[in-house]
Amino acid sequence: MGVHVAEKQQLPVADTGAGPDTRGYLDYLLTNRNFTAPAVAAAVASITPEISGRPLRVLDAGTGAGGALPELIALVRAAGGPGGTVVAVDVDERAVEVAGRQLGDLNLGAAPVDLRVADLRDVAAGAVTSGERFDLIWSSDVVWPTTFDNPAEVVQTLAGALVPGGTLALFTTNYYQSMLLPGHSRLERLIRTASELTWGLPGDGPTHYERLGAWLRAAGLADVAVRAFPLAGMASEPAARAFLEQIVWPEMRHAVASHGRAAGMSETDIVRAGELLDPEGPAWVGDDPHTYVVQPTLLWTGRTPVA
Numbered sequence: 211m212g213v214h215v216a217e218k219q220q221l222p223v224a225d226t227g228a229g230p231d232t233r234g235y236l237d238y239l240l241t242n243r244n245f246t247a248p249a250v251a252a253a254v255a256s257i258t259p260e261i262s263g264r265p266l267r268v269l270d271a272g273t274g275a276g277g278a279l280p281e282l283i284a285l286v287r288a289a290g291g292p293g294g295t296v297v298a299v300d301v302d303e304r305a306v307e308v309a310g311r312q313l314g315d316l317n318l319g320a321a322p323v324d325l326r327v328a329d330l331r332d333v334a335a336g337a338v339t340s341g342e343r344f345d346l347i348w349s350s351d352v353v354w355p356t357t358f359d360n361p362a363e364v365v366q367t368l369a370g371a372l373v374p375g376g377t378l379a380l381f382t383t384n385y386y387q388s389m390l391l392p393g394h395s396r397l398e399r400l401i402r403t404a405s406e407l408t409w410g411l412p413g414d415g416p417t418h419y420e421r422l423g424a425w426l427r428a429a430g431l432a433d434v435a436v437r438a439f440p441l442a443g444m445a446s447e448p449a450a451r452a453f454l455e456q457i458v459w460p461e462m463r464h465a466v467a468s469h470g471r472a473a474g475m476s477e478t479d480i481v482r483a484g485e486l487l488d489p490e491g492p493a494w495v496g497d498d499p500h501t502y503v504v505q506p507t508l509l510w511t512g513r514t515p516v517a
């Protein structure tokens with residue numbers, strides 16, 4: 211019996227093949243929002259709408275927990291005039307509830323926000339029909355291959371809902387180019403691949419998540435540009451710690467278990483990843499005082515040509 215157990219322990223453990231673990235989706239929205247807030251603020255501040263002399267119409271397409279709303283509201287207020295508004299939509303009712311609560315907590319007074327549950331494609335189509343197009347459309351971590359079969363088409367739809375000279379701003383936290391396990395670069399790359407497989411993301415091709423600029427161009431937008439707004443933090447800093455402990459490390463553990471082998475991890479790699487990511491173990495990265503995180507967030511922008 212003892213021999214049998216020992217033999218069994220040495221057998222390779224198969225990938226579970228499970229898809230992404232989305233049970234903590236609402237916590238993810240808030241934790242991610244807190245960590246990325248400085249980059250979001252800087253990215254929105256870098257956008258200068260071409261439109262002047264009239265109130266701004268802004269769409270936050272896929273607002274989630276409303277992380278960009280304070281800055282987008284500030285933009286509308288700065289433009290001045292009655293009638294300026296931020297239309298903030300999300301297809302998920304729970305996200306809209308959380309965004310509403312966040313707005314309440316921020317005490318922004320009578321903020322010019324129209325927050326509602328809606329599909330961003332319907333809102334874009336409605337703007338075309340009604341003629342109430344947007345001066346700026348902001349969309350952060352939404353246009354993504356697993357969310358939409360044809361992300362380029364979604365970008366085209368959003369671009370079509372802009373006024374001439376309007377700006378489409380696609381922000382990405384650039385998760386898969388982040389430093390999430392510094393000092394363990396080989397393992398980090400393997401785990402990233404395992405995570406991409408878990409989420410069913412393409413590794414290449416026209417729907418790859420790094421093609422935001424190509425989609426903006428294909429939508430006929432001009433002045434397509436990219437800027438980086440990097441975030442960095444020691445794991446001892448509360449926002450970085452929460453991001454690593456509540457999002458990144460659990461996601462890594464899940465990815466290793468579900469697609470580690472398919473990503474090319476050996477038995478030794480899987481054991482080592484397990485040690486580094488085990489909060490109860492002596493090698494836990496969370497106990498390393500030098501652990502840190504870097505996230506090179508990106509803002510892609512394009513403008514509709516003015517005739």
Ligand SMILES: C[S@@+](CC[C@H](N)C(=O)[O-])C[C@H]1O[C@@H](n2cnc3c(N)ncnc32)[C@H](O)[C@@H]1O
Nearest residue numbers: 272273274277300301302305329330350351352
């Ligand atoms: C990764 S979250 C990002 C949320 C937020 N923009 C942020 O940066 O924190 C993606 C959000 O897009 C929303 N979403 C996905 N498809 C959508 C659609 N067709 N219309 C509106 N929202 C959508 C999801 O419900 C989710 O809240």
